[in-house]
Amino acid sequence: MHLRTLNLTMLAILAQVAMAEELPNVQLPAMTIYLDEKAPNATYIYNKLSDNKTLGDAVKGISGVQSSSFGPHAGSPVVRSLSGNRVNITENGMAANGLNAMSAGTNIAFDPVFHRLVGVQKFNNVVKEGGHAIGGSVEIDGGLVPKYLNNEPVGLEVHLQKGFNDIDSHGVKANFNNQKNISVNVLYSTQQLDGYDIVGASKAGVCDSQLISRNQYGLGYDMNLVNSCQRQPIIKSEFNIASKKYYMPDYYDMTTGKIHDKYSDWGLELTDVFTNTPNPRYKDNPYYVAGTPDKIEKVDKILDITENYHKKLGNSDLENHRLGVAGSYFWQGHGKSNYIALSADTKHSRYGLPGFSMSNLGAGLDYKSGQPVRIDGTQNKLAVEAQTHHASPWLNRMTVRAGWVDEQSKENVGEQLANDYRFRTSQFATSAYHQPQSFMSGVVGVNGSKRQVQGAGESVYLPNVNTTTYGVFLQETLSFKPVDLTLGYRHERVEHDIVGDFATHRNAKNTKLEGRKYGLDSYDIQASFRPFDRVGIKARYADSQRAPDINELYASNLHYSIMAHEEGNQNLKPERVKSKELSVSFDGSDFDVNASVYANKFTDYIHMASSGAITGGARMPLKYWQQNDVQVTGFEVDVSRDFDLGRYGSMTISSFADLVKNKHLNASEVALHNDGIYMPNMPTNRYGLGVKWQYQDWQVGIDGVYYDEPRYQNAKSETALPAYTLISADVKKDVYWLGSPMTLRFGGTNLLNEDARPHNSPLRYIAPLPARAFTVGVTARF
Structure with missing residues (x-):
């Protein structure tokens, strides 16, 4: 029986069970939570150490969200088919996606060991976060900044994990506090991998x-x-x-x-x-x-032209390191806890891009004389954040964040440096919350950044550019039970300034590069209605704009880590989207259902289109950034049921289904001939089923996701690959050793040993997901 059939059957069974006798409410260790105080429309995923390799891996279990899978070490979130410059990634309020938004082969600096949780906002979030959140946003709690005082003045957490066809990881985190008002965290983590085994050949059938x-x-x-x-x-x-x-x-x-x-x-x-x-x-x-x-x-x-690996995926090794220190000062004010925190964090990553692992060679040349493409990246960050509470109804809480990020990414072809980019970003954000009446609450905010991009090397594809962005926003909520109404507005300014000279390629549309300025206005509205205590209906609408970023405007040259010759267009206009979403939820004592349908109509959607030509001896497709209208539509359904098993513990069975289409509305005949009617690399529909069981000190979870064949692929340029099912398991046991709590952990991924190739991965034809893998780990706290 296919997982899809089993999943649909499970949905029907859960619906019948929900109508049967009510079982006592069971409190399970939550993997997905909703925090109204932080972000009422976001889904939060706690750290699952055994299955976190990239940020995309951490969130791919959420309906409507997948991983880009540009090789096993560069997976970023794909939210309802959108990613890159359209999904804003932040860590503790500071932008974290950097070069990854423009170069999918560059990973997002992410610590799979010590991050605490990741929150995903699937709907347009431009009002609060700016144009880069036009397709949603992802917030990482990196686990570095102390948010409370521990019970003991000194605490130590040690993490050890051994991987079998998976990553070896180690980490240590120490906390020191004076039991009054100061707390300091110091952490170090590392991950290593020699390379992945695969089921068969690296190149698809x-x-x-x-x-x-x-x-x-x-x-x-x-x-x-x-x-x-x-x-x-x-x-x-x-x-x-x-x-x-x-x-x-x-x-x-x-x-x-x-x-x-x-x-x-x-x-x-x-x-x-x-x-x-x-x-x-x-x-x-x-x-x-x-x-x-x-x-x-x-x-x-x-x-x-590049090697067809067998059983072992070449050039898939990895080495990550993170070192961080942060201190918080706490004080009481107006009956609530306030704090200010300083942090310094450095992350370094070195890995190969498998599949596309050799320099492209001319016909008849031996691929063994080629060179692997490798990425070497470092992110250094200094940040300050503070939260204070106040007595005034027009200012009852205030948050301030400021950060300085220095990101360097080197793209190497063998021993030769192709390009070396540095992104230096200064950013700030402040929000003031108010509640002048019991039925009225809101927030006013200002945020902005100054980014300097500098590149060097023989194959630079971006000029040196300084970008300044700032925005102001207001969001108000009116509560008249059972109806809540939220209105938001944002004004944003974006300015790109060219620094120095940059020689464009002979295929470029741009000749002399010029700076660009944009003024953007966005708003959203949300209405929530609860006709019954356990039934909710939510409608959301947003009209938002995003300014073109520097790769879309100015790129010109071979770009190895996206497998394309990329050419920008500095005459691109801001893209605009009208986003609509309707959600229905049922929150029972032990049975939950959430369903959403959405439609996002983009005007002047910016995307790379194939020219139909290949760039000379490099053998890379020549692609141009251009614009036309598209519409993104889809749905998501989530169902979960809790069971009290008496003396055998408790169990939760959950299921989900999702589907998304990203379709051209008015593309030219040339574009349709070269690219087809659907956007390339679009996620396929999925059906998921999970079982989580807890008994005393044991926790066991088994999850399966069926990835269907592409139904709406780009027929002109993409060949469909078979459907596949990914099964994973996670077993935990809490024990005490010498009076200290420990968690023993065993995990497995791709248990069916499938030749899995995500349709939204640009490397799917030459680099499958890893074969069956296992991890054994322990986390000890002293």
């Missing part, structure tokens, strides 16, 4: 079965698939001896030796043409077949 096809002109091949598979077919044309009626058995031209010279349709040699007399040397061709072509095309060989 379609790279063998569908690369070559026959058409009216003979043999041909799918150029998009050829480039995606990193292969080069060599087609050889041969003379068809069955096409001629006569042949001369004893003829042989010592000069040319060409076989077709001994065959003829007329039985005449050149000298016989004048007499029109058949030459007796010609005989009837016993192989003659009337109407067959003169030439036959055959596949001589298919060259692998």
